[in-house]
Amino acid sequence: MTLLVTGGAGFIGSNFVLDWLAQHDEAVVNLDKLTYAGNPENLATLQGDGRHVFVRGDIGDYGLVLDLLKQYQIRAVVNFAAESHVDRSIHGPEDFIQTNVLGSFRLLEAIRAYWGGLDEAGKSGFRLLHVSTDEVYGSLEKIDPPFAETNQYQPNSPYSASKAASDHLVRAYHHTYGLPVLTTNCSNNYGPYHFPEKLIPLCIQNALAGKPLPIYGDGQQIRDWLYVKDHCSAIRRVLAAGKVGEVYNVGGWNEKANLDVVNVLCAILDELQARADGKSYAEQITYVTDRPGHDRRYAIDAGKLERELGWKPAESFETGIRKTVEWYLANQDWVQNVMSGEYQSWLDKNYAERQA
Incomplete structure (x- = not known):
């Protein structure tokens, strides 16, 4: 028995693959296009593990996906x-349409063809x-x-x-073709392994580098944080x-x-790796122009998942965020390797236009 994990070299996907193989003997075929956010270094500890097969490829490649499913x-x-x-x-919205909409469609088509032959x-x-x-x-x-x-659904x-759109396609393939789907x-x-363009890893790295910690708008946008x-x-x-x-909503019950x-x-960071001048890293916080159409609040009710399947998060925000900071401090080589020229170009493009 084998799983196919798509996007398994990215942040969440690689964590899933690592945790899965730490707890199961069932093999994983890992299909990832290796765009800027896909990083084989995330999977370095699996080198030589026969239960992990890595394939570089696109979910939009119908023939490749179907071949992997069958093989x-x-x-x-x-x-x-x-x-x-x-x-x-x-x-650049077009990449999102290509991968998240057309890619999901072609993935579904390959799965439907394979599943229909079982x-x-x-x-x-x-x-x-x-x-x-x-x-x-x-937004809430x-x-x-x-x-x-x-x-x-009210995407902004x-x-x-x-x-x-991809969620709707998955739902439609279940109701139209009977495909056995689940959505989270x-x-x-x-x-760990979070690409440093997102808020938490970006601020950790900027703090250590003595750079501004960019906060959009007034910084009061609320999110539910899930380790x-x-x-x-x-x-x-x-x-x-x-x-x-x-459909099952997955949340951390941590609105911040x-x-x-x-x-x-x-x-x-003040506790674990203090600044040389003794000041707090909080002095590096800088307010910048807000994102266009920035949603004000997200919050997840994960009660259905707990009631029906008995799941709830093991980490509080306080325990999870400390583990995260400790991981980044201990894995600076990984961070430096992913902070490529493309990454720096992106930061310049996104933040240079935002006046403090």
């Missing part, structure tokens, strides 16, 4: 493959778990209840719109016991404003 007799697909950065989607036992045991985001639900006011699985960025919608992840290894455990649980056709998150980071 390895895949019993489940976990789809992480996606363009996932809101700011990048604002600057015997009845194979069909009933097969699963596609599609990993999505809470951003498809839009402070007094609004958290997002439930029944919330109307090219990224979230492209993910909403997660809140903001953080943890990545908790997210991976939730996916494993949904894959094992989720009801076909259902961006500014508060950065202040916590600064306090931990």
Whole structure:
């Protein structure tokens, strides 16, 4: 029995593959296009492990995906493959349409062709778990209840719109063709191997480098923060016991404003690797022009996942964020290797135009 994991060299995907193989003997075929955010170094500890087969390729390559499904007799697909950065989607939305919409469509078509050729036992045991985001639900006011699985989709960025489209395709392939699918919608992840364009790893690296810590607008945008290894455990649980056709929201029950998150980071860094001048890293906080159409608040109600499947996060924000800072301090070689010329060009493009 073998899993096909797409996007398994990225942040969440690589954490999932590492955790899966630490707990299961079931092999993983790992398909990743290796765009800027896909990093084989995330999987370095699996070198020589016969249970891990890495294939460089695109979910939009119908023939490749179908060949892998047949060759390895895949019993489940976990789809992480996606363009996932809101700011990048604002600057260049076409990549998001190509990967998240057309790529998802072609992946579904290959899976449908493979699944249709299985015997009845194979069909009933097969699963596609599609990993999505809470951003498809839009934005909440402070007094609004958290997002439930029944919330109307109201995406507000090219990224979230492209993910909403992929969610709808997955739903349609279940209802039209009977494909056995599961969908998870997660809140903001953080943890090891997070590409340093997102808030937490970016601020850790900027703090250590003595650079400004850029805060969009007033910094009061609220997110629910989910430690990545908790997210991976939730996916494993949904894959094992989720009801076909259902959607499960995955959250950390940790609503925090961006500014508060950065202040916590600064306090931990002050403790673990103090500035040479004795001042707090918080003095590096700088307010910059807000993102266009920036959603004000996301919050996830993960109660369904707890009630029906018995899952809840193991980490609080306080324990998870400390583990994250400690990981980045201990893995500076990894960080420097991913901070390529393309990465620096992106930072210049996104932040140089935002006056402090």
